[in-house]
Amino acid sequence: MYYIFPVNNFSHEFKTPIVSIRGFAKLLKENQISEEDRQEYLDIIISESNRLAELSTNMLNLSKYEHTSIVTNTHAFRLDEQIRKAIVLMESKWSAKDISLGVDLEDIIYLGNEELTQQIWINLIDNAIKFSHIGGNIDISLLENDGQIIFTIKDEGLGMNEETKTRIFEKFYQSDPSHAKAGNGLGLALVKRIVNLCHGEILVESEIGLGSQFVVLLSSKA
Numbered sequence: 229m230y231y232i233f234p235v236n237n238f239s240h241e242f243k244t245p246i247v248s249i250r251g252f253a254k255l256l257k258e259n260q261i262s263e264e265d266r267q268e269y270l271d272i273i274i275s276e277s278n279r280l281a282e283l284s285t286n287m288l289n290l291s292k293y294e295h296t297s298i299v300t301n302t303h304a305f306r307l308d309e310q311i312r313k314a315i316v317l318m319e320s321k322w323s324a325k326d327i328s329l330g331v332d333l334e335d336i337i338y339l340g341n342e343e344l345t346q347q348i349w350i351n352l353i354d355n356a357i358k359f360s361h362i363g364g365n366i367d368i369s370l371l372e373n374d375g376q377i378i379f380t381i382k383d384e385g386l387g388m389n390e391e392t393k394t395r396i397f398e399k400f401y402q403s404d405p406s407h408a409k410a411g412n413g414l415g416l417a418l419v420k421r422i423v424n425l426c427h428g429e430i431l432v433e434s435e436i437g438l439g440s441q442f443v444v445l446l447s448s449k450a
């Protein structure tokens with residue numbers, strides 16, 4: 229039998245929101261609930277449904293990429309433009325936390341699959357925001373050196389301990405499994421798979437309490 233996902237984490241991640249949705253839907257059926265409670269239960273049902281939808285999308289994508297060995301639909305496109313768009317797409321998240329962004333992107337043309345690479349930037353930016361403190365700084369840079377494209381994202385947020393650093397690319401791994409922060413532990417597994425498919429590399433440096441830096445290396449001669 230071939231399991232794509234660690235079964236325990238898989239069922240936990242799926243069951244928790246389903247149990248919660250069912251529980252709050254049952255409560256809503258009771259007659260004597262205040263309008264305030266009703267709104268609260270509905271909000272929980274909506275956010276848990278969103279969590280399930282995101283989880284399903286990530287799992288389907290990851291499973292699709294795990295069964296792919298070559299990147300198709302490639303064409304030349306401006307990588308810096310794509311990263312700029314990803315930053316704009318995430319604006320509501322970084323502006324809500326009052327985060328300052330330092331962005332320094334060289335004009336770089338890359339031959340690849342846009343849909344795939346887009347997910348690398350979105351996931352890394354999303355994490356940098358999520359694990360930053362309010363009012364923090366995030367630096368994003370892109371440069372080319374000797375046939376190698378180097379993307380760097382550096383935050384000054386929570387950082388990671390040694391164990392977390394070695395486990396972040398595992399499916400469903402989260403250093404804080406309490407779901408205090410949005411996410412399902414699949415983002416970096418997806419990023420790693422995509423980077424591998426692109427014959428690239430991803431490196432991480434992090435110090436607890438000081439922040440984290442992710443570097444993605446891609447070949448400009450792909």
Ligand code: ADP
Nearest residue numbers: 355356359396402403411412413414415416440
């Ligand atoms: P998610 O973000 O959904 O929890 P990921 O696979 O993207 O899942 O990340 C896995 C874990 O790696 C996170 O839960 C967190 O513990 C750690 N992590 C990832 N990016 C950062 C970061 N920039 N700073 C601190 N920890 C991080």
